[in-house]
Amino acid sequence: MSIKDIDLAAINTIRFLSADAIEKANSGHPGLPMGAAPMGYVLWNKILNHNPGNPDWQNRDRFVLSAGHGSMLLYSLLHLTGYETPSLEDIKQFRQWGSKTPGHPENTVIPGVEVTTGPLGQGFANAVGLACAERHMAALFNKPDFSIVDHYTYCLVGDGCLMEGISNEAASLAGHLGLGRLIVLYDDNKISIDGATDLSFTENVTGRFEALGWQVLEVNAGDTDLAAIEAALNTAKATTDKPTLIRVHTTIGYGAPKKQGTSGCHGSPLGADELAATRKALNWTFGPFEVPSEVRVHMEQAKADGAQKENDWNALLDAYSAKYPEDAALYKRHISDEMPPGWADTLPTYTPDDKPAATRGQSGLVLNELARHFKGLFGGSADLAPSNQTLIKSRGDFQKNSYENQNFRFGVREHAMGAICNGIALHRSGLIPYCATFLVFADYMRNAVRMSALSEAGVLYIFTHDSVAVGEDGPTHQPVEHVASLRLIPNLSVIRPADGNEVSGAYKIAVATRNRPTALILTRQNLPQLAGTSVDAVAKGGYVLRAAEGAADMILIGTGSEVHLCVAAAEKLAEEGIQAQVVSLPSWDLFEAQSSEYKESVLPKAVAKRLAVEAGSHFGWGRYVGAEGDVISNDEFGHSGPGDICMQNRGYTVENIISRAKSLLNK
């Protein structure tokens, strides 16, 4: 076949690469790649600034496939524009164990995939985060005569993304912040899994986004009108004061004679007959996985173009470095994730003579101290800044006209907050995102936290008000199961410090861990500063806070606000001749990473009488207390009442610890 219309041929190549891979895998979503191939092609061929030879080029445009089920669209584009992965062989291994082409795009598997997507709406909010990171870095480092940070963020969403609440949260913020370099392509195909979107989604999307402060453009013939797609993208790029949503009306599964325009091609392979019929309908004479050589040449031009773009940018950066050497040095430190020298030397430390304090307050002190060292500390709270103590006092608010500032006002939007922080982290420009809410509302953002862990995004989650000690706000605001539920998430570090030293220690390890998120679990109420706590011990997850005199009769294990109760109980038990070793165990995951020798030194097997004390669920404690142990836990919903009463009524008192310890010893 000779290629007359290279654009159309390229688009059909994307369509068939996608459909062929899905057919071979006997699993996947052909509808989106076939329908969105024209917009994907126009964006990647004519608009996107990227360098296939270096997926990590810092000033590349970012592209997020929020509708991650359409992964074959992205894999086809990466392959055809000349990225090393996925190869054609990789594409033939679509959705197979260990392949470079998983069912949904994973940033940890394929260079060129910016963020991991699949759970709908997450990618949209990630894109908002990427766009925030770009504006922030630009404001920090650009000069009137140098724009070294000036890329766009593109995102492709489907109906599902726009139905999810997280996308409305993120869109409202994006409009508020006037993120002019954020451009979202909406694959408006009127079909979701259940059928036509008129089953449940008949709102006026254009009106909603305009109300949220967006420019909305429309492409009526999105299956064929490439010029209109390109024009809309250029209009969007030229609009600098607000984000743009481009509604591209498409036909899902375009080209499949029987299935196009139906939910039948959303989430299942076309089937051999329909795929053959599609080839016929689109006059496509190439075989499975065949890429016409003209298309390959045409699309791979992106490699040379991209190399040139990066070279030009490098030259710009050199000139910038010559004129602004200090800024350039800082910028380079940023993008290499290098820690500033001495950053951890000035973390606050405490002695028992220091006043009792809430760990949330100590967290605020640490954040403010860290901000002196890290220009890139960037975050805030979901409208609980005074409660979460997250304001950096030396800095202003990150707003439309002050992108250089670091205090991010997320509003009451926990889910988008988490996903935006994922985008900031995965911008990989040295920014350290943090975000905060009450621990109980970690539930509102749980999938975003999971996505941090899965995509290795080093977000700091600051969860305060961490037990029934929250008090009067009652059971809706009192976490019970939340610490345990966070410990369940793979690759999430969870740290519940016991006092000021442990707070500093928690930050020391969390900030240094850039490829893994950390959840800091902090109190509302004041806690005493303990003897024996230390900044560095936290990195081990657990340590002996109070050794027994001679052989220990038992071990008391506490975390966070219960550690000081354990210490007090141990002292009283000692007066009665019972020797209890007290272990502070702020982080199970960090402790598990220690050597078995170290773990044995903290929790010696010989001491089987163990009592754990934690104001939360008993789940998982069996690992540490063993068969002969016991746990003072809280497995029921709380009650409204003063916090100290709530704690007492749940058994978090020195007296109860002593009593339970004695029962244990007498068993």
Place this chain on the structure above:
Amino acid sequence: MSIKDIDLAAINTIRFLSADAIEKANSGHPGLPMGAAPMGYVLWNKILNHNPGNPDWQNRDRFVLSAGHGSMLLYSLLHLTGYETPSLEDIKQFRQWGSKTPGHPENTVIPGVEVTTGPLGQGFANAVGLACAERHMAALFNKPDFSIVDHYTYCLVGDGCLMEGISNEAASLAGHLGLGRLIVLYDDNKISIDGATDLSFTENVTGRFEALGWQVLEVNAGDTDLAAIEAALNTAKATTDKPTLIRVHTTIGYGAPKKQGTSGCHGSPLGADELAATRKALNWTFGPFEVPSEVRVHMEQAKADGAQKENDWNALLDAYSAKYPEDAALYKRHISDEMPPGWADTLPTYTPDDKPAATRGQSGLVLNELARHFKGLFGGSADLAPSNQTLIKSRGDFQKNSYENQNFRFGVREHAMGAICNGIALHRSGLIPYCATFLVFADYMRNAVRMSALSEAGVLYIFTHDSVAVGEDGPTHQPVEHVASLRLIPNLSVIRPADGNEVSGAYKIAVATRNRPTALILTRQNLPQLAGTSVDAVAKGGYVLRAAEGAADMILIGTGSEVHLCVAAAEKLAEEGIQAQVVSLPSWDLFEAQSSEYKESVLPKAVAKRLAVEAGSHFGWGRYVGAEGDVISNDEFGHSGPGDICMQNRGYTVENIISRAKSLLNK
């Protein structure tokens, strides 16, 4: 003081009751009650159909305080209109342990509180659920000449509620469904905890809601213009084809000279001086907790009016019963939550000769069977109906012009879906709400699930695709920690059935449990029908599925899709002379509720060698396997690949169970 303006006096009574209670508690949120007192008063005094003498009157209007932190507004209104609780003494006990006036309204504590609120946005979605329940019941039971179900649902929201994504999801659905009897008062006071809403919330709310299909009305002088509030409410009531949002512009903390209009009165008591100054500013000469007798008489008129309204309705119901005795009998059965006779007798049962099947498919069969018995089965999926198998084939879609139908198309809106189902359950009209998504996306709706449990709402959560056996969709879609994380939620029943009989058994107990939510954990993949499973055994949570011949050497414990592997392993072990008892443990919480004798019979202490097998986190299994036990668990994120490969690579094979069992025996 003589009362000249009784309306104003009543409003100020609400303001000061609220501020006084918060002052006494030294904790709470005075800003909302003081600012929203006028709209609260107009609604409750002039509009709301309710009967303070019978908070459970079935056809009452429902009122939801979505901004639950303003609880003192609701408590004041309940008290002043003559509800038995809260008494003045109860109000003086605001936020104290064991009081009837917790920090946030709890439906399980005070009659007249329809739903538990506090986590922002939940109440908005609950209200949508209540409004759906009303329309559905009306469509099922009303006749051209009888409207026995015809109440309104009112909701009061703040800025925070409208920032949360859940409210946008719910609002989009409410607009789509044209819920004309849903009226939301928006306390538009421009202040949230962080400060002015222009920090993060500058969208055009009116435009957004209009785009979502709502009527939006505006009251400019919401602090004083009672006539405008009343007129807007009446306009809203008269609009039958779409829900209404009434933007009421108010001053937070109205009357407090220094703090009104600032975030300073959002979440803290006014303080004695400011409270005194407020009394002066509003010319309020009454003491703390003093209710002017004229105000009491005026407000308590609601009692007599309400009794009359209920009497009139009872007469209507009598006339309806006379003319439509069968419908009336069914209606009365509905509202008394009575189970239809024989409903559980026709649940599907299976023998090992029956074909392997996915438990999600068997769940679909049960739902369809139950629908023959329960007219009030009402629910659906978040756009995964074909995957979750939730469609009731004999019924149509619940839509704007077909409210009588039972299949609810939630769209991709998991969080609102859960909260809407809470509203349907707490309508307490005998409807049995169910909702479904992939198990991994339980994370999107986690707070709604928690609120079901806390508010004792008997929602059925149908979570399918329950392990890495999901396969090709990869780690974003493969649950790992989710079963464990659901088991953590107090008062949530979690059941993971092993085959068709256990699916029927799971529904049998879940449907009969109307004051507690149940999460059903179901497979995507086919499972064999096992010998020894039974419908009734599930109610005990766990049971011996395969007894050992003679004394057991060990116990194999499985749940769901791993049970058949345990059985097969036990059979092979028996060939080698190793006697393994196999326990199917579909529900930990149901098992824990059994007698210790029963539990001992299933898991005899004498058999310490125990191997649990579950395709999910190991957390919590220590309770059942003990110190000498082991767990074949999956604690890491999954990978994209065929489901059977994913399971094999994680050790879910008969061979691995045998190998681990032998290791255990040789330890």
